[in-house]
Amino acid sequence: MGGAEQLSGGDVAIVGCGPVGALLANLLGQAGLSVDVYDREAGIHALPRAVHFDGEVMRIFQSAGLAEDIATISRTSAKGMHFIDAAGRTLMIRRGIEGPGPQGWAGNWYFHQPSLEEILRAGLSRFPNVRLHLGHEVRSVDELAARYVVGCDGARSLVRRTIGSRPHDLGLHQPWLVVDLLCDPRSPRVQALPEYTVQFCDPARPMTIVNVGGRRRRWEIMLMPGDEPEHLIEPDLFWPMMARWLTPQDAVVERSAVYTFHSLVQEGWRKGRLLLAGDACHQTPPFLGQGMCAGMRDAANLAWKLAAVVEGSAPEALLDSYESERRPHAAAFIELAVKLGAVIQATDPALVAERDRRFAQGPETFDFPQPQLGPGFRMEAPPPVGTIFPQPRLADGRLMDDVIGQRFAIVGEPSLLASERPDAVHLPGVGSDWLAARGIRAALLRPDRYIFAVA
Ligand SMILES: Cc1cc2nc3c(=O)[nH]c(=O)nc-3n(C[C@H](O)[C@H](O)[C@H](O)COP(=O)(O)OP(=O)(O)OC[C@H]3O[C@@H](n4cnc5c(N)ncnc54)[C@H](O)[C@@H]3O)c2cc1C
Secondary structure, eight states, X not given: OOSSOOBOOSSEEEEOOSHHHHHHHHHHHHTTOOEEEEESSSSOOSSOOOOEEEHHHHHHHHHTTOHHHHHHTOEEOSOOEEEEETTSOEEEEEOOOOSSOTTSSOSEEEOOHHHHHHHHHHHHTTOTTEEEEETOOOOOGGGBOSSEEEEOOOTTOHHHHHHTOXXXXXXXXXXXXXXXXXXXXXXXXXXXXXXXXXXXXXXXSOEEEEEEETTEEXXXXXXXXXXXXXXXXXXXXXXXXXXXXXOTTTEEEEXXXXXXXXXXXXXXXXXXXXXXXXXXXXXXXXXXXXXXXXXXXXHHHHHHHHHHHHHTSSOGGGGHHHHHHHHHHHHHHXXXXXXXXXXXXXXXXXXXXXXXXXXXTOOEEEOOOOOOOOSSSXXXXXXXXXXXXXXXXXXXXXXXXXXXXSSEEEEEOGGGGOSOOTTEEEEETTTXXXXXXXXXXXXXXXXXXXXXXXX
């Protein structure tokens, strides 16, 4: 934005309309806040990055009223992710989930990031109180007169620099080539590609292969010493690396780009009226498909808190619980992604031999972590307090969150829920098996469905 003009005197200005800024704007728009969103680009970022999100993120899209639209552009798969060595031996499996999982949705979704961002942006047009300003670069947060400014401005965040956050480096920084292909479905080689995600742990050339959906397949290829990033994006150089699976007769290249994968968590997500969300405050290597997911969880955690503070129903100090809750949660995923990166990216013969010994007895299986939120706005109690409550279907067939909306809720034994409280939705008997299995009689859920307290 040029000049010293002051813009946006609304409740919240969001800098950056990537997936995280767009989702946050939808959630705040739904809460009735006056929101201005700025993005320096006129269109959606053309280079696709994320290809996977999980069931919890689909549940957040549901709360924004966008799950059905997003389901139409996404593919589900229960096949998980397989770590396979050069000899074809399976080392590890990240399990998939058959059918609707605990979140009320399939556990794994594969998609084309620009298509997802289109739906998130289109969703904003539902709210006259949300204004999207494209082609507007924010050069200084002083230009924004809004009560709160949220930097969803990605890895090189201006808002983060203004806050002066301190980076904690988790040690993984590695360039990879990313190639998106549009495959010919008639090709036998395409038909033979596995449905699950492959982490090909070949010390000669580690790779990731993802079935993105439709004709689209993603290859991620680690750069090796001597590779020149500017040359490696040439099809003549990368096709031979993929020859074990496909040839140029099987697919056309949609695009190729080199990214450096990072593992970082920032300390300092809030300073006064300035806040951060998404890649602006953490970067996750993509080996778990969880970087954007962490940003979506930030948006869900922050949206109801901002709404409560702006409406005056909570003190401003509630916003300090945002970083203390979210930072350790995001870090748990990043730490696991770094550990998986060490398995996939191993090229040193001694490390590869050690890895092979570790998996000699057969594959290890694992699931996505489900960490407890850090200390913040929750009772100091062990899990399941501070973890997300599952989303069952009610007796009338509706999903639980559709009934709750953006409010607190109490679930549990009908006798305990006898006296109505006007500030929380009462759902007697909902989730009773889950509660009983944990010896819990009732639970208080926050608007982001994390458990605040149990009886
Ligand atoms: C190869 C690769 C694969 C990945 N795979 C996955 C995956 O499968 N699953 C997953 O969950 N995550 C994945 N990720 C991570 C995911 O892509 C990012 O976490 C996600 O895009 C971050 O979203 P964001 O909105 O925080 O930031 P961004 O997407 O970077 O958006 C930031 C926006 O801010 C705008 N902006 C920046 N500065 C300004 C300014 N000063 N003024 C105005 N606008 C500004 C930019 O134009 C941009 O639109 C992957 C990443 C890579 C590189």
